[in-house]
Amino acid sequence: MTTKLNYWRFLPPAAHGDTVVFLLITPMGGFHWMPLEESPRPKQIWRRGRDLQGKKIISYEEGGSNGRLHSENRSTLALILASPMNTPNDSIEAWILSVGGGLKPLCLSTDVLGAALFHEDSTELCAFDPYVVILSSEDTARQNVGLDIFKLTIDQDLETILTDEIITHKDIVYVPEEQKDAPTMAMGTSPSAFCLCCKNFLIVILRDQGYLVAYRFEHNQLVFVNDARLGCFVVDAAIKVQNESSGVDVVALLCDNSNVKDGRIVTVSINA
Numbered sequence: 696m697t698t699k700l701n702y703w704r705f706l707p708p709a710a711h712g713d714t715v716v717f718l719l720i721t722p723m724g725g726f727h728w729m730p731l732e733e734s735p736r737p738k739q740i741w742r743r744g745r746d747l748q749g750k751k752i753i754s755y756e757e758g759g760s761n762g763r764l765h766s767e768n769r770s771t772l773a774l775i776l777a778s779p780m781n782t783p784n785d786s787i788e789a790w791i792l793s794v795g796g797g798l799k800p801l802c803l804s805t806d807v808l809g810a811a812l813f814h815e816d817s818t819e820l821c822a823f824d825p826y827v828v829i830l831s832s833e834d835t836a837r838q839n840v841g842l843d844i845f846k847l848t849i850d851q852d853l854e855t856i857l858t859d860e861i862i863t864h865k866d867i868v869y870v871p872e873e874q875k876d877a878p879t880m881a882m883g884t885s886p887s888a889f890c891l892c893c894k895n896f897l898i899v900i901l902r903d904q905g906y907l908v909a910y911r912f913e914h915n916q917l918v919f920v921n922d923a924r925l926g927c928f929v930v931d932a933a934i935k936v937q938n939e940s941s942g943v944d945v946v947a948l949l950c951d952n953s954n955v956k957d958g959r960i961v962t963v964s965i966n967a
Contacts, residue, residue: 696737698723702752710757712766720752725773725792741773741792746800750777753787753885757794758812762822770794771824772847772856774812776886787886789829791847791856798849801856807831809888809899813844815912816894824849826862828890830899840867840888842899842910842917865917867899867908874903875928878955891934893943896920896965900947902929907945909965923963927952942966 702720710716711727719726719737724744726737752775759771775790786806792798803810812825827845846859877884884902891898897910897917905925910917927949934945944962951957 710770740794758825799855809886809890811890811892813892830888862915863917875905876955877928878950889932893934896943900929900932
């Protein structure tokens, strides 16, 4: 590729035919690169368009399924968090795009703390579009945090993605502590929260508070499971299924409080 690379990440193999796939974002748009294919030329899957042109990409993930098996399986929608400017204090926008094109991008919000794609753990093999998780705040101090799960609908005639009903809402109540020291990072400290989804679990991490809260999604409701104070600024976090268990593990990279250039990796186990 001869164009500038703005952002990249490794995608779960299920996102594109159960194979190794990388997501590359350039000023033109998003590309899938599958280095194990016979012709591993990156393939464009969406265009930036006027709405996303010139914006800094903060995070990216794909979800949903076209319902096909093995090499024909494809994700259906992508979630992008983007910043209008290259400064860490700007509002973060959440966008939904169609993987493969054909649908107009949808701006979910122009000011989110965090967001994620989510679907219930199921053994059914059928086509589906993911739910969207949005974490937002109604006050400037961001001490009143609300968590919403939305359903999306696709209007093929109008070639649009639409937000449907709010499936459930949860107010996250916590006692604010002094903000934790954050390291200097190339990607900055945005977004200010992580939303991690795996199986029927939804985990929210407020990064500058070092606060983690876990919910389980049951019968279209969020059920509180547990919370924890990590005691440090959270640099990064991921979620995975526990081995031989029905729970999940959250693996987090924390900034050391005594030395912001150092860190530690912790695992938080969450069980049903």
